[in-house]
Amino acid sequence: MIAIFNAETIRNFNPTDFKIYECISQNEPLVVYMTIRELADCAGVSTASILRFCQKCGFAGYKELKFTLKNMLKKQSNVPNNNVSEIIDCIQKFEQPLYKARLEKALDILSEDVQIICIGIGNSGITARYAARRLSSLKKFSLCIDDPFYSVELPKTNTVALAFSVSGEREEVIRMVESFKKSGCPTIVVTVSETSLLSKYADVTLPYYLSYKGLSKVIDTTSQVPATALIEILANMLYERKQQEA
Template identity: 35%
Template sequence: MFNTEVLSDLNELEINIYNYIMKNKNSVVYMRIRELADETHVSTTTILRFCKKFGCDGFSEFKINLKMKLNEDKTIDIKNDKAILLEFLDRTETANFKRDVQECINIINEANNIFCVGFGNSGDLASYTSRYLASLGIFSLHIGDPYYPTEKMNLENGVSIIFSVSGESSQIIIYANAVKRNGGKIVSITNNKNCTLAKLSDANISYYVPMEKNRHHQLTIQTPVIYIVEYIARELNKIKQMK
């Protein structure tokens, strides 16, 4: 609604109106145009001109759009993390989960090079995984830049551990396809196995927790991912110690 191009075109009076609205959004949606004009010390004509700059025919339409934005930006109710974690821990005892984890361990153990890949919030998990592996004497490269040049990389005999909640991000899919083209293997950690990334992977671990997000941010609990990567790292370390 408030795009930067329009904001940069506002004059001093209109900037004051904008600042007032940002500080009083919840009350402005119930104001009359005269009330907003009085509060911002401008004329109703200036308010109308302000509204038109944001693509609204009048103040009523502006308030409707503002109210819609407020509804979109409301923080969702976060579910009970303890219940989610207990359900996840129960699933870690199933044969299917143990099979998936072991398959990932085998692929990573056989690789000459390990790349921990994730963008956005998942990039933090990829970075943590790379550092945790390093603490156990297992070197890996963290890639958190979607534009990291992979075309010249020798990915043969290498594995990319890719993190993505949805497994549908266009940037992560582009990266995964580049890995496949260059002969690398993919181990993915996603929220479910029905996503595109999981289908492109040589092995996948899915943790199946409720998807939670607001308009701007992914809020899905990621504690299960920490459990998974630490378990894998410790198992790899055991294998290393036995050699």
Template identity: 30%
Template sequence: MFTNEVIASFNELEMVLYKYVMEHKEKVVYMRIRDLADEAHVSTSTIMRFCRKLNCGGFSEFKVKLKLLLDEGQNMNIKNGQHVLAEFFERTSNEAFTRKLDEAAEAVAAAGHVFSIGIGSSGALAEYGARYLSSFGTFSTYLKDWYLPIHANLHDSITIALSVSGENRFTLSHIHKLKEKGSKILSITNNMHSTIAKIADVNVSYYVSEEFFDEANVTTQIPVIYILEELARKVYEKNNQ
């Protein structure tokens, strides 16, 4: 309901009203228009303009939509973390998962240089993964600058790309740029059927239930940390056999 475009269209008085509504949502859904006008120190005509900008036919419709927004937030079902992780760690003993992780370690061990990329929480973990690999003697670089010009030949490199959905357009564009320069791609995604997983040379998937809170992806990243750390240890073992 409150999109960035709508909020940007608010004038000064409408912004005052918006801030009041956001701070008193539970109270506003039961208020009369005159009560809201008095409490927010705006006119009823300002409230009606505010409602029209939100595609509401009137104040009553606005209250209905606001109530639905409140109910949606209260009914969000966040799964028990222990249950989600128990399912993942059960799969780590699966032969197919172990084989994929071993294949990934072989590819990293054979590379002359390792890059890592990701955005958001995946970016934070990509940076952690690069540091963890380097701690085990495999020098790795986290590429933070998405507009970094790449002119060198990267045929002796591998890029570890992290993405929960496997569909992030920024990560995809970065992958295409690196592939054009010859880098192999190792993707770590939540499932093997995503676009990033399909275009990668090697993919390790962890399959946990994706969870969202409002528009934020709050899927646990513990499986990614486990994969990155196990990968680093396996690469070390292969380089020292």
């Protein structure tokens, strides 16, 4: 049960209310960024039903529900966690229906006849190199740029940028991604938060909602395991699609 809903209220839910409640419970980290229309589409109900649901639960409206949910998630993230359990919880979120929809959008881009440029610096550069190698094993032409000062003539077509940045705020990575976007290249961004500046340049953002452990502006100790897991998930999805099309 989600903490912001009490048991008595839930007992009085009608079938439509339960559809909304289940959609929220399955997609908690994503709902705080969704519009009322997006939540309605996810739950398969009308926006009017969402508003009635909010009022039944004691909220003035949808904005108050999102605000309360966001604060609840923030408090939960401030509770000391075993790093392993936090990572496992993070990866399990990739199985949520709305997140799977994001992965499908990324897969649609990567499945095209394109060359893939994986971008990252520091620890994320290591992850980007692994992504390029993993995708190359599936016979996708993939390269890695982990030097922000590396000069490259950007192609106009058939190129996808796959960018990795934990904070999503590194100026060097943002500058590289911005160059690809100006050349008309679709961009997929893997980062801890979809509200980061880097995400604003993305056609698809794959956030992994892990606590950011930055020691300074250029040094962080945040785990790369979730980002690596996303690479594996995308690679497996790409392999399965290739098998279906064969």
